[in-house]
Amino acid sequence: MSKMKTLSLLSLLFFLGLNQQVHVTGDDNFVYSGFAGSKLILNGAAMVMPNGLLDLTNGSVRLKGHAIYPTPMRFRGLSYRTVQSFSVSFIFGIVSPHPSNGFTFFVSPGKNFSDALPTQYFGLLNDQNNGMETNHIFAVELDTIQNSEFQDINDNHIGIDINSLHSVQSDSAGYYDDRHGMLKQLTLVSGDPMQVWVDYDRVATLINVTMAPLNFAKPSRALISTNYNLSTVLTELAYVGFSSAAGKANARHYILGWSFATNGPAPAIDIRKLPKMPHIGSKDWSNVIEIVLPIATAAFILMVGGTIFVLSRRYLRYRELREDWEAEFGPHRFSYKDLHHATEGFKNKHLLGSGGFGRVYKGLLARSSLEIAVKRVSRDSKQGIKEFITEVVSIGHLQHRNLVPLLGYCRRNNELLLVHEFMPNGSLDKYLLNEDGKRSLSWAQRVGVIKDIAASLLYLHHECEKVIIHRDIKASNVLLDNEMNGRLGDFGLARLYDHGVNSQTTHVVGTIGYLAPELASTGKPTPLTDVFSFGIFILEVVCGHRPIMKNEEENHTMLVDWVLQHWQNGSLTDTVDTNLSGNYDNIEACLVLKLGLLCSHPFMHARPSMRQVMQYLNGDIPQPDDQLMPTQMSFELLSLMQNEGFDHYIMSFPSLTTSYEPPVLPGER
Numbered sequence: 001m002s003k004m005k006t007l008s009l010l011s012l013l014f015f016l017g018l019n020q021q022v023h024v025t026g027d028d029n030f031v032y033s034g035f036a037g038s039k040l041i042l043n044g045a046a047m048v049m050p051n052g053l054l055d056l057t058n059g060s061v062r063l064k065g066h067a068i069y070p071t072p073m074r075f076r077g078l079s080y081r082t083v084q085s086f087s088v089s090f091i092f093g094i095v096s097p098h099p100s101n102g103f104t105f106f107v108s109p110g111k112n113f114s115d116a117l118p119t120q121y122f123g124l125l126n127d128q129n130n131g132m133e134t135n136h137i138f139a140v141e142l143d144t145i146q147n148s149e150f151q152d153i154n155d156n157h158i159g160i161d162i163n164s165l166h167s168v169q170s171d172s173a174g175y176y177d178d179r180h181g182m183l184k185q186l187t188l189v190s191g192d193p194m195q196v197w198v199d200y201d202r203v204a205t206l207i208n209v210t211m212a213p214l215n216f217a218k219p220s221r222a223l224i225s226t227n228y229n230l231s232t233v234l235t236e237l238a239y240v241g242f243s244s245a246a247g248k249a250n251a252r253h254y255i256l257g258w259s260f261a262t263n264g265p266a267p268a269i270d271i272r273k274l275p276k277m278p279h280i281g282s283k284d285w286s287n288v289i290e291i292v293l294p295i296a297t298a299a300f301i302l303m304v305g306g307t308i309f310v311l312s313r314r315y316l317r318y319r320e321l322r323e324d325w326e327a328e329f330g331p332h333r334f335s336y337k338d339l340h341h342a343t344e345g346f347k348n349k350h351l352l353g354s355g356g357f358g359r360v361y362k363g364l365l366a367r368s369s370l371e372i373a374v375k376r377v378s379r380d381s382k383q384g385i386k387e388f389i390t391e392v393v394s395i396g397h398l399q400h401r402n403l404v405p406l407l408g409y410c411r412r413n414n415e416l417l418l419v420h421e422f423m424p425n426g427s428l429d430k431y432l433l434n435e436d437g438k439r440s441l442s443w444a445q446r447v448g449v450i451k452d453i454a455a456s457l458l459y460l461h462h463e464c465e466k467v468i469i470h471r472d473i474k475a476s477n478v479l480l481d482n483e484m485n486g487r488l489g490d491f492g493l494a495r496l497y498d499h500g501v502n503s504q505t506t507h508v509v510g511t512i513g514y515l516a517p518e519l520a521s522t523g524k525p526t527p528l529t530d531v532f533s534f535g536i537f538i539l540e541v542v543c544g545h546r547p548i549m550k551n552e553e554e555n556h557t558m559l560v561d562w563v564l565q566h567w568q569n570g571s572l573t574d575t576v577d578t579n580l581s582g583n584y585d586n587i588e589a590c591l592v593l594k595l596g597l598l599c600s601h602p603f604m605h606a607r608p609s610m611r612q613v614m615q616y617l618n619g620d621i622p623q624p625d626d627q628l629m630p631t632q633m634s635f636e637l638l639s640l641m642q643n644e645g646f647d648h649y650i651m652s653f654p655s656l657t658t659s660y661e662p663p664v665l666p667g668e669r
């Protein structure tokens with residue numbers, strides 16, 4: 001009994017020991033991009049400000065300040081006796097109205113600096129122990145005073161200190177520009193944030209110190225590079241931290257970010273998350289006030305007048321329309337001002353294009369530096385807006401990799417602004433028609449885009465909470481993201497145009513050439529009218545033609561009829577875009593073309609659902625041959641419609657999005 005207890009206790013001990021070993025051999029690293037909520041040990045004057053800025057000296061005189069990482073780092077592994085490679089990076093800023101001492105980054109066996117002296121001793125050493133090997137201290141000093149006792153080179157230097165504040169090597173603050181290799185000076189007390197990297201290489205026993213202004217990549221050439229075997233200095237475990245103790249009032253030594261790693265480069269500090277440094281003037285206020293006060297008073301009066309003027313102008317310029325019911329859509333509501341700034345006042349140079357629904361501008365949101373596309377839809381009627389926005393916002397919740405993400409909206413006077421994520425590669429039709437110098441797409445890219453759009457429609461029709469009908473599927477509404485994936489845009493917009501009109505008249509919206517024939521009689525969009533447009537879209541992508549083609553004699557042919565004719569003549573693949581120069585998969589091309597024809601079948605019940613379309617595309621069900629005998633296909637209905645009133649539109653706006661009154665077919669009304 002007691003034997004078993006001992007045994008399990010032993011194995012527990014063994015287990016704990018093993019665990020510890022795992023920790024011991026693991027590499028230590030950390031990264032702070034700002035210090036809010038960090039658990040650093042802060043001594044003396046050091047404190048973390050509410051915004052996450054670490055202040056080592058807090059403006060007090062001769063008061064030591066230390067910020068230390070709470071657990072010691074393992075500098076020597078158990079398996080090897082030499083000090084391992086390590087890497088440190090930190091971002092600092094010094095504000096010092098009067099010449100005062102700087103600060104150090106240190107590695108030290110202990111964290112009790114109660115015996116250390118302030119000012120030139122940086123709160124790290126004292127006059128007794130300075131220079132002694134028993135210190136086991138390695139430090140990098142950023143010194144802003146020239147001290148003759150330690151033979152400092154000037155009052156703006158960075159130095160490597162080993163057990164002593166008499167640096168083994170030091171140099172004026174600066175960095176080697178990567179482009180020209182020139183040495184550029186930096187001023188430590190400039191108040192500007194700068195970054196420092198300290199790297200120790202175990203094999204070469206080389207210490208490198210590199211500096212650069214904030215936002216600069218690490219220069220490839222180090223400012224100081226010196227050989228020193230730190231295995232003769234550092235203890236197995238040692239603390240890392242910063243120390244300072246200013247000699248003059250109001251000097252501040254801020255650390256904005258800090259990272260550390262053993263056996264690898266220090267992790268990157270996230271520059272965007274860094275806390276801001278407060279800006280403190282470097283001059284004495286008392287001197288300044290006498291001169292500045294009278295000027296300031298006059299300026300103040302001018303400013304108040306100016307502000308009133310500017311504010312009232314701004315009010316008019318950025319005025320927008322907001323109603324109570326919109327409160328629940330808060331997060332999706334953009335302010336007109338932000339959109340105005342993002343697009344530099346909707347300048348023409350940011351115009352991406354204009355279509356039936358309005359103009360589209362490219363913009364850059366200042367706060368998030370997110371690229372956006374803003375569509376301005378003008379509307380005279382307020383009717384239907386609420387339903388539309390409810391839908392827009394619910395669509396905004398839709399997440400699918402083949403939909404253009406809708407970020408939100410804004411309203412103003414008679415305008416609705418829709419904010420989408422910007423798609424860098426523009427719309428698909430430009431590629432198909434070789435416009436704007438866009439090169440044509442490969443076969444694999446074309447099939448990819450067809451599958452992408454099929455996936456997005458499958459999602460809208462079958463996979464989200466309620467069925468969403470897109471109503472305006474066409475190549476110009478398909479955008480390519482930076483990986484050339486197809487993404488469907490402009491969903492729901494067509495619906496907006498449906499609202500707000502007299503409900504007595506049937507009003508069809510969409511684009512000529514993509515409209516299912518039954519829309520003319522029913523005027524009611526259904527998922528199958530989307531499938532029809534998708535079929536035309538497939539043909540467009542494969543053939544590289546618009547849905548209504550013009551030949552040399554200016555005659556108009558429907559793309560779908562042309563493809564059908566070729567199939568009947570047994571020359572289906574002659575319709576494949578000649579830009580591909582024959583580089584395509586024959587079997588795949590036939591499948592896709594037949595699927596396009598099947599989807600754009602004039603009889604809606606002959607069309608497949610998007611779920612079936614997906615199965616055809618994935619090869620899960622065989623080619624759609626048997627559903628579609630060439631002889632059975634008839635587009636007479638379409639030609640009939642053309643004769644009954646479509647001609648005008650087809651002739652004048654072959655590619656324009658427009659709305660029209662459907663012709664009354666015999667038997668209606």
Ligand SMILES: *[C@@H]1O[C@H](CO)[C@@H](O)[C@H](O)[C@H]1NC(C)=O
Nearest residue numbers: 044045046057058059060063
């Ligand atoms: C600086 O910190 C010390 C110690 O925490 C404190 O006593 C002193 O009041 C602080 N000084 C300022 C100016 O905040």
Ligand SMILES: *[C@@H]1O[C@H](CO)[C@@H](O)[C@H](O)[C@H]1NC(C)=O
Nearest residue numbers: 043110111112113114115116
């Ligand atoms: C630090 O060291 C001093 C003497 O060197 C000692 O008096 C003091 O108690 C130590 N402080 C802590 C927190 O250990």
Ligand SMILES: *[C@@H]1O[C@H](CO)[C@@H](O)[C@H](O)[C@H]1NC(C)=O
Nearest residue numbers: 199200201208220221222225
């Ligand atoms: C140290 O600096 C030298 C000279 O710039 C460079 O050749 C070397 O690769 C650097 N070593 C490390 C570990 O950064």
Ligand SMILES: *[C@@H]1O[C@H](CO)[C@@H](O)[C@H](O)[C@H]1NC(C)=O
Nearest residue numbers: 081082203204205229231232
């Ligand atoms: C560095 O010092 C350690 C300990 O004295 C020694 O074992 C090692 O060989 C030295 N390394 C080099 C490269 O001299």
